[in-house]
Amino acid sequence: MEFKPEYYIIILFTIALFFTLGISIGSVFQFEDLNNNNGLSKNVSNFNFSDVEIKKSLLPIPGVDNDGKGVAAFLETTIREGSGFTLVNINELTAGSSTQNSARVAVRTAKDYLGLDNDENLDVIYSIKTNAGFIDGPSAGAAMAVSLVSLLEDKPLNKTVAITGFVDEDGTIGPASGIEQKASALKAEGIEILLVSDQISLPRDYVKKESCGFINGLEYCEVNYIAEGKVIISGVTIIPVKDLEEAMGYFYGEIFE
Numbered sequence: 001m002e003f004k005p006e007y008y009i010i011i012l013f014t015i016a017l018f019f020t021l022g023i024s025i026g027s028v029f030q031f032e033d034l035n036n037n038n039g040l041s042k043n044v045s046n047f048n049f050s051d052v053e054i055k056k057s058l059l060p061i062p063g064v065d066n067d068g069k070g071v072a073a074f075l076e077t078t079i080r081e082g083s084g085f086t087l088v089n090i091n092e093l094t095a096g097s098s099t100q101n102s103a104r105v106a107v108r109t110a111k112d113y114l115g116l117d118n119d120e121n122l123d124v125i126y127s128i129k130t131n132a133g134f135i136d137g138p139s140a141g142a143a144m145a146v147s148l149v150s151l152l153e154d155k156p157l158n159k160t161v162a163i164t165g166f167v168d169e170d171g172t173i174g175p176a177s178g179i180e181q182k183a184s185a186l187k188a189e190g191i192e193i194l195l196v197s198d199q200i201s202l203p204r205d206y207v208k209k210e211s212c213g214f215i216n217g218l219e220y221c222e223v224n225y226i227a228e229g230k231v232i233i234s235g236v237t238i239i240p241v242k243d244l245e246e247a248m249g250y251f252y253g254e255i256f257e
Helices: 007-038 097-114 140-155 179-187 246-250
Strands: 057-066 068-083 086-090 124-127 161-165 193-197 206-215 218-227 232-234 235-241
Touching: 057 140, 057 161, 057 179, 068 140, 068 179, 086 097, 086 218, 097 124, 097 179, 097 246, 140 161, 140 246, 161 246, 179 193, 179 235, 193 246, 235 246
Parallel strands: 086 124, 161 193, 193 235
Antiparallel strands: 057 068, 068 124, 206 218, 232 235
């Protein structure tokens, strides 16, 4: 059978038509699929550090200078998406090794407290502003953990509460020295409560209590000295706390003195 030339033209036109329709239909389905993917909601239960914008917080922290005098410094905490770095600087200078190590422990502890992955790419930068001389030590560790938890949970901190002491990876707040000097310095910054480790033996005021009675007609009296419930130094109430969880309760206003 022989086909006339016009038949070949019709066949070629038909093939071209189906090819064009196939491309058009495929493009429509692909466009719809892309739109559907863009509309997927994120699983908010899985914290994604890539969603973190640059955030900052400022927290008063107490210290003791080289002359043994209490000073009030300020801890600025910055978080941002990055490579997982933790950095501490004091007055724009890199902090000593003790403070740097304390900061790394604070970051791990804060993430563990929130149930977050320690391997996520979050940069944490701690900047300590102070008029004192050289400062190095672990006693700002608890404040570092508190400020990071606050930023990650996006909750404000009570501005009348401060904390001193280091933090262990299990969340325990460790002791710090110079409590009296630190309380005095913080009072000028409007701090009303200073949280410290419950491992510290605090200086307490004792009240004399006398009780008398009779035995076989003879009067006897007994004198006892009872420690007052609150410890107040320079107008600042000193409250012992066990761990990071208890400390966050005071900073969030969930626990009252």
